[in-house]
Amino acid sequence: MSRVNIEITLGVLLVILAGVFVIVYGLQEEQRMEEFVNHQQAQAIEVGAELFDNNCSGCHGKQGEGVPGLCPPLNDRYFFDERVKEVGWSGSLEDYVVATVSSGRLNSTRPELYAGQGKPAMPAWSEDYAGPLREDQIRYIAAFVMNWESTAPDRGQAPVLAGPPVGTDITIELPEGDPVKGEALATAQACVGCHVNTATGPAWPPSAGVPGIGERAGTRFSQPDYTGTATSAEQYLFESIVQTNAFVVEGYPESLMPGNYSSALTAQDAADLIAYLLTIK
């Protein structure tokens, strides 16, 4: 055989083999694409979890348990079964989450239960509406939230208080407070979301020459621009919690802080919180 003949034979063989490769590969394409979609979905949930942790958990809770009076739970049976019907949303729940996260919420849909953090009740998160997140990131967050569907517990509707609400009168005698319980409450009520984790409200911990909230409370009520009625550090903190507009620290708008803590806390809760705040010097 001449070289030409050998090359023609070998070449034909190679082309046939390559053709077989392509066919065998093609037979597995359906499966490969399906696997890729699964990997992609898993990765979306992972990235969404991280974004939720960094951006949403301050108000909606680390595990999406929500904060009574402030933000609704998302890891909740009611949310998955009823929420879309309640608001009359025509699309899927996932789209509802994307839409809500993107544009935020000007007014709470259930102000008596979840007042949100003032106006707007929930800020817009999408870049399109001056928020910090891209559209794909919001999709990832929605994928993460939707992943609670199979395990979401029934959390009931209204927050249950252990006693009568504390009310707005700051002159009443409060019971002895426990700073450890107060710290847990500060996390459960998501106070830390605005006062520690982000700069939405005045920061509690000391920073850059400004002392902590426990120290500030002791001097604030004697300042000339003070507009409230407190006469002690305890009373000042008490007033800040239950009468949120009595005095607003300079640089923050009125009604930024939810005004419903007088009905969402018992006297013991308020005392615990105050005891905890006084320890932050």
Add this chain to the structure above:
Amino acid sequence: MNKSLDLQDMRKKAGEAVDNRVRIITAGLGLNELRAILRGDPPTEKPNPRYRVHTTSFLFHIRPRYYEKGATIFNHTFRLGFFTAFFFFVELFTGLILMIYYTPSPAEAYNSILNLLSNVPYGKLLRDIHRLGAEAMVIFTALHMLRTFLTGSYKKERSFTWLTGVLLLGITLVLSFSGYLLPWDQLAYWAVTIGTSMAEAAPLIGEQLNLIARGAPDIGAGGLLRFYLLHVVLLPLAAVLVISIHYYKVSREHGISLPAHLEEGDVPADVKKQAKQRIDFIPDLLTHEVFLTALGLFILLAATIFFGYGAPLENVANPQVTPLDTKAPWYFWWLQGMLKLGDKTLMGIILPTVLVVLLVGIPYIDRNPYRSLYKRPLAVGLGIFFVAVLVALSYMGLPQYGIETPAATRIIQDLAPEEGIGPLRSVPFDQLQTGVYEVGEEVPRDLCPNLDYGCPALTGVFRDFSERITYASTTEELENYQRLPNADAVMVIEDWQEGLKKVTLRISWDDPVSGKRQTYEKHYFVHRDRERG
């Protein structure tokens, strides 16, 4: 009547008519001639119709009529030039199909790749081959150039061909690099950000150059569109033009050079005569090219389908997050290495320009008339030295060289890199047993004694973590940034959601300089269905 029934005459006439049609299509080759070609017989007519094709047909007029036998010896050319061109055509073909599915905008680019991978049959294969073809084209261009240099084939009448070759090297590199940005993932975004920031160092026009390349101070929609148009229109057109010139010089003017010993060596006259024998394009060279094409396609498919070559895809580009280990594509590592050695303008602009001028100037600088390796020791020595320097610079371009990443960051990044999979993320989901694992004196043989088969992969990762912390904590000879005195470290695994766990890695240590307690902490969420490599 009688005449019209003459069957033989009819057959002859029909045969002539068919033959005529065939000749029109094949630009002059008749049926007999085609048969002779396939059988390996000599030409059937005079003058040789196989040569005539080269003037009558457009596609054949750019092909050589023949090459000299000595020039076609395999270990003289290694077919490097052929394969460079082959990969270019592979890129054109796969690129054209990929263009169907691609949208050049930051909002859509990454999604269009995901769609290609998840929803287009053969989409992944096309992308993998396109990427492999691009890298192979860079390699083969460089090797082709090295071969031409070593065989001294750039001299005299071939000096202009060398110049077009240097141009093609540049076009190939920029083509490859411009394609790098298009997937719009972290890898692409930051590699190109580094690449274009070099342009900024150019004196006087740097800022403008950078603006022109990026379309804005930072790469965004404008930059992506510019790179896309460069990649799919301007550079391919330029490449087709310069390849045509380059190839025409070789195929129609001076041919492939003979090996030096056959041209200028002390060999018998009959050997020289034999080396100058003609190998005709039809059928020998043509068959050989078709064979090499089949071989090339076979290798490309085998490499992607069976040897797991794949084009990487990282997370979507995020201008706010610079990944820890950012690096240029491997064929620019030498440049990244140079940048670490000194001033941006000197190392990133002036020296590379000098390099290009030197490459272009080689045929005019090197006045040595000989081509044999032995008769030009200086040129060959310099060539080898240059390749060695490139390799060394490339090594220095790696993130491992000359960048002082603090120990805690380094350890955690190595276990669970920001991009890609890494040891932690490749642990099977069932082995991620919830718990708090503290780095202490000794690592238990198995972290999960309550599991039937234990958790060897998780234990391995934890042992690695533990050993590196202990080493950094107790070895005092290390540089300050590598030390973690009095380190405490912990790995926490929590159940987070259905099919989702949270892994926290935390290291605390006393800063060796200030003595202050420092903490570095990273969280990872790991899903059951994620890719584990």
